[in-house]
Amino acid sequence: MTGISGSFASPTAADLLAGADLVLGFGASLNNWTTKHGALIAPDAGVVQVDLDEEAIGARRPVDVGVVADAAEAAGGLLDELRRRGFRGQGLRSPALAARIARGRWRDQPYQDASTESTIDPRTLTIALDDLLPADRALAVDSGHFMGWPVMYLQVRKARSFVFNQAYQSIGLGLGAAIGAAVADPGRVTVAALGDGGTFMSLGELETAARLRLPLLLLVVAGLVVGVRLAVSIPAVVVEGRRWPQALSRSWSLVAGHWGHVLATLLLAFVAIGLVGSVLSVLLSVLIAPLALNGWLARALVQAAVDALILPYFLTVWVLLYLDLRARKEHLDLDTLRADLQGPQA
Numbered sequence: 001m002t003g004i005s006g007s008f009a010s011p012t013a014a015d016l017l018a019g020a021d022l023v024l025g026f027g028a029s030l031n032n033w034t035t036k037h038g039a040l041i042a043p044d045a046g047v048v049q050v051d052l053d054e055e056a057i058g059a060r061r062p063v064d065v066g067v068v069a070d071a072a073e074a075a076g077g078l079l080d081e082l083r084r085r086g087f088r089g090q091g092l093r094s095p096a097l098a099a100r101i102a103r104g105r106w107r108d109q110p111y112q113d114a115s116t117e118s119t120i121d122p123r124t125l126t127i128a129l130d131d132l133l134p135a136d137r138a139l140a141v142d143s144g145h146f147m148g149w150p151v152m153y154l155q156v157r158k159a160r161s162f163v164f165n166q167a168y169q170s171i172g173l174g175l176g177a178a179i180g181a182a183v184a185d186p187g188r189v190t191v192a193a194l195g196d197g198g199t200f201m202s203l204g205e206l207e208t209a210a211r212l213r214l215p216l217l218l219l220v221v222a223g224l225v226v227g228v229r230l231a232v233s234i235p236a237v238v239v240e241g242r243r244w245p246q247a248l249s250r251s252w253s254l255v256a257g258h259w260g261h262v263l264a265t266l267l268l269a270f271v272a273i274g275l276v277g278s279v280l281s282v283l284l285s286v287l288i289a290p291l292a293l294n295g296w297l298a299r300a301l302v303q304a305a306v307d308a309l310i311l312p313y314f315l316t317v318w319v320l321l322y323l324d325l326r327a328r329k330e331h332l333d334l335d336t337l338r339a340d341l342q343g344p345q346a
């Protein structure tokens with residue numbers, strides 16, 4: 001078994017799936033995410049799609065054969081027919097391939113551990129959890145940038161122990177889904193893998209989890225912590241002429257000790273441009289109403305005008321925040337700034 005198919009498939013799984021000459025999809029829509037934008041299905045591979053819903057057949061990509069049937073019944077019928085014909089082939093299933101799959105997991109791929117004294121690389125943490133937790137576990141994942149790590153590095157034994165409700169890519173559903181999985185089988189530990197944004201959207205659910213005394217482990221990947229530390233990377237590129245990796249570490253050290261100040265300033269600026277933008281949108285929509293423009297054209301014009309008016313304000317706040325950090329930490333004065341602006345540093 002290669003594991004999941006799609007953008008989070010391990011390199012070994014992706015290689016094997018893309019080498020298949022026949023792809024059988026059972027209840028799978030074969031969409032961009034599960035086929036890695038089509039790369040996991042070879043151009044000359046035959047594709048058979050089995051689905052209960054007739055409209056799902058061929059809805060996401062062309063298929064050679066569509067079968068409207070129950071997945072288990074269709075698979076059982078196929079096996080019966082193969083047996084009846086005396087089929088004995090092993091296909092690719094050799095012990096060597098089993099060994100290659102076993103050592104080809106994501107956690108077997110080398111990576112540069114980005115942990116620091118006060119933070120831990122999400123990959124390192126998730127691999128450690130994979131070793132620590134009992135093998136019989138469930139995993140429910142919220143949506144967000146973080147979601148690759150639990151999916152790639154935390155194994156589950158059974159497909160039904162993996163709750164990945166991304167149909168609408170809505171954030172905030174992971175904790176509720178994990179509670180459901182834990183209620184369904186309280187005999188095993190359920191990991192709720194969440195981002196900090198998704199966690200805050202569903203914080204009230206914690207009361208339910210605590211009241212029901214569920215065996216839940218909350219793995220909250222605090223992207224906000226990292227995002228705020230990297231907030232002044234772009235001014236570091238533009239003003240100091242730094243290259244990307246150095247600009248990130250420059251922002252990391254400039255924000256150190258002022259994380260709350262940076263977060264509060266950016267939040268205030270977002271709220272302010274949100275409010276001012278809404279008022280401007282209404283005013284401009286009323287102003288151009290007599291032109292009786294097509295709906296999408298009117299919306300696009302209003303949006304462009306609002307962006308043109310409020311973005312400079314936000315950019316000013318951003319650059320001032322950067323200068324403020326430098327003034328606080330490095331006693332930035334005009335001579336230092338002039339030297340910065342004169343030429344790029346290494």
Ligand SMILES: Cc1ncc(C[n+]2csc(CCOP(=O)(O)OP(=O)(O)O)c2C)c(N)n1
Pocket residue numbers: 143144145146147169170171172194195196197198199221222223224
């Ligand atoms: C209900 C809803 N609102 C907004 C979005 C857009 N969105 C996608 S990811 C994301 C950020 C999620 O933040 P967090 O939970 O901290 O995870 P991170 O992406 O930082 O790892 C947002 C707002 C969404 N998918 N669903």
